[in-house]
Amino acid sequence: MVDFGGWDMPVQYRGLIEEHMAVRTAVGLFDVSHMGDIQLRGPNSLAAVQRLLMNDASKLQTGQAHYSAMLYPNGTFVDDVVLHRLGDNDFLIVINAGTREKDVKWVRSVIGSMGGVHVMDVSDYYTQLAIQGPRAKETLQKLTKVDLTPIKNYWFTWGTVAGCHNVMIARTGYTAEDGFEIYIPADEPTSARVWGEVLEAGAEFGVQPCGLGARNTLRLEAAMALYGHEISETINVFEAGLGRYCKLEKGVDFVGREALVEVEKGGGPKRKLVGLEMVERGIGRDGYAVLSAAGERIGEITSGSPAPFLKKNIALAYVPAGYTEIGTEVGVEIRGQAVKAVVVPTPFYKRPKAAAQPVTAPLS
Amino acid sequence: MPYPEKYRYAKSHEWLNVDGDSATVGITDYAQDSLGDIVFVELPKVGQQLEAGSTFGSVESVKAVSDLYAPVSGTVTEVNESLNSAPETINAAANDTWLIRMTVTNPDEANALLSAADYEKFVSEETGH
Numbered sequence: 001m002v003d004f005g006g007w008d009m010p011v012q013y014r015g016l017i018e019e020h021m022a023v024r025t026a027v028g029l030f031d032v033s034h035m036g037d038i039q040l041r042g043p044n045s046l047a048a049v050q051r052l053l054m055n056d057a058s059k060l061q062t063g064q065a066h067y068s069a070m071l072y073p074n075g076t077f078v079d080d081v082v083l084h085r086l087g088d089n090d091f092l093i094v095i096n097a098g099t100r101e102k103d104v105k106w107v108r109s110v111i112g113s114m115g116g117v118h119v120m121d122v123s124d125y126y127t128q129l130a131i132q133g134p135r136a137k138e139t140l141q142k143l144t145k146v147d148l149t150p151i152k153n154y155w156f157t158w159g160t161v162a163g164c165h166n167v168m169i170a171r172t173g174y175t176a177e178d179g180f181e182i183y184i185p186a187d188e189p190t191s192a193r194v195w196g197e198v199l200e201a202g203a204e205f206g207v208q209p210c211g212l213g214a215r216n217t218l219r220l221e222a223a224m225a226l227y228g229h230e231i232s233e234t235i236n237v238f239e240a241g242l243g244r245y246c247k248l249e250k251g252v253d254f255v256g257r258e259a260l261v262e263v264e265k266g267g268g269p270k271r272k273l274v275g276l277e278m279v280e281r282g283i284g285r286d287g288y289a290v291l292s293a294a295g296e297r298i299g300e301i302t303s304g305s306p307a308p309f310l311k312k313n314i315a316l317a318y319v320p321a322g323y324t325e326i327g328t329e330v331g332v333e334i335r336g337q338a339v340k341a342v343v344v345p346t347p348f349y350k351r352p353k354a355a356a357q358p359v360t361a362p363l364s
Numbered sequence: 365m366p367y368p369e370k371y372r373y374a375k376s377h378e379w380l381n382v383d384g385d386s387a388t389v390g391i392t393d394y395a396q397d398s399l400g401d402i403v404f405v406e407l408p409k410v411g412q413q414l415e416a417g418s419t420f421g422s423v424e425s426v427k428a429v430s431d432l433y434a435p436v437s438g439t440v441t442e443v444n445e446s447l448n449s450a451p452e453t454i455n456a457a458a459n460d461t462w463l464i465r466m467t468v469t470n471p472d473e474a475n476a477l478l479s480a481a482d483y484e485k486f487v488s489e490e491t492g493h
Contacts, residue, residue, distance in 0.1 A: 011400075011427065012400060015400065015401055016400055016401055016425075016426045016427060017401045017426060020426075213400070213426065213427050216427075217426060281404075281406075281448075282404075283403075283404055283424055283429075285429060305426060305427070306403045306404070306424075306426050308401075308426060313404075335406075335422070
């Protein structure tokens with residue numbers, strides 16, 4: 001067990017590689033209850049969310065979610081979030097564990113005395129379980145009568161799951177696989193029972209309970225950001241390559257917008273997040289220096305690890321603008337030695353497109 | 365007993381199997397279990413001089429890097445090249461998988477290492493169970 005934002009969490013159950021592979025080829029179950037949840041309700045909740053978050057929440061329909069972030073006025077990250085629209089005037093922001101207190105304070109300070117919106121930290125109400133992998137749908141379907149097939153990626157619905165009523169069932173995740181996240185009542189007997197039922201339902205598909213270790217390697221293969229690594233209070237949206245989730249022209253002056261407009265005017269960020277693949281033997285790790293071909297320190301790895309599915313050693317790193325071209329050769333300093341690496345496209349891993357439905361002849 | 369009686373053990377979790385004036389060095393079962401899936405091993409060159417307690421390489425799992433420390437002083441005479449392509453052998457059989465073979469300059473240094481029973485006690489104290 002390790003301490004993760006105040007939560008005791010297993011790094012692995014059966015073994016990191018086995019768990020990682022289960023998610024890529026079958027199904028894995030994660031306890032992600034450490035994630036926090038902030039609910040904003042009331043007639044001004046959309047206005048509040050629009051001021052608070054960089055993406056355009058007015059585009060969300062009820063039952064839809066998207067990736068977004070809360071920014072400081074200088075365009076760096078308070079946290080990255082997934083915003084769910086529960087109703088016309090009802091939003092749920094899923095936040096990181098380690099930033100929960102800071103986030104809740106931040107939301108309250110930004111929204112301040114704005115009337116018509118009620119902010120609630122509902123983190124302790126839910127146990128959040130993630131069921132991820134190509135067999136995730138079949139696994140979860142055994143525990144609910146809700147037809148999961150029509151739920152699109154980043155949409156959600158409510159239904160009875162494993163005997164719990166009104167469970168939010170979202171087709172979201174942090175693994176680059178198909179999968180669901182369910183929000184069940186947080187009491188321990190219920191959580192433990194549902195955990196057990198998902199494992200039982202997934203047994204025929206080879207389900208594995210997965211720890212923080214696999215959660216990290218899966219998201220790294222997918223080149224998804226992790227707070228405190230790729231994004232933080234010293235890194236802005238454009239440096240992190242998350243501009244596509246940042247809607248400067250949404251018509252609301254969200255916190256951080258002005259600074260980002262200036263960054264754009266100034267010709268874009270001076271450094272950028274890139275994917276690296278080790279060419280020579282060696283594993284670049286978090287915090288290792290990135291070197292130019294001449295051996296000069298130019299940047300730093302934010303996350304680096306062997307990639308269990310890709311069977312390569314990969315990393316995400318910040319490098320100056322002149323080093324971001326695919327194919328650029330760089331070095332990574334490993335125990336005093338420069339080890340060759342190359343800039344590669346991200347994500348490192350993309351899930352294969354679902355096989356087309358078999359074409360059947362019309363009935364008559 | 366996960367730790368063979370005939371080996372000597374360092375508190376940095378290497379084992380030493382002395383045979384006359386040479387010895388093999390590996391990592392303990394406790395070390396492989398703590399590291400998890402081992403994916404990379406970096407070993408010294410043959411001929412490298414080692415001081416007791418100096419680093420001679422590293423073992424990496426998916427999630428962690430761990431330096432290797434020479435349990436005694438001596439010279440590297442052979443390295444286990446098969447670990448470059450099959451590092452997971454260490455997880456499967458830590459007691460039987462040697463990393464390097466070395467000469468032993470001073471046999472007294474080996475005597476100063478832990479016995480199997482003492483190492484087991486050391487590990488249980490370190491982990492608190």
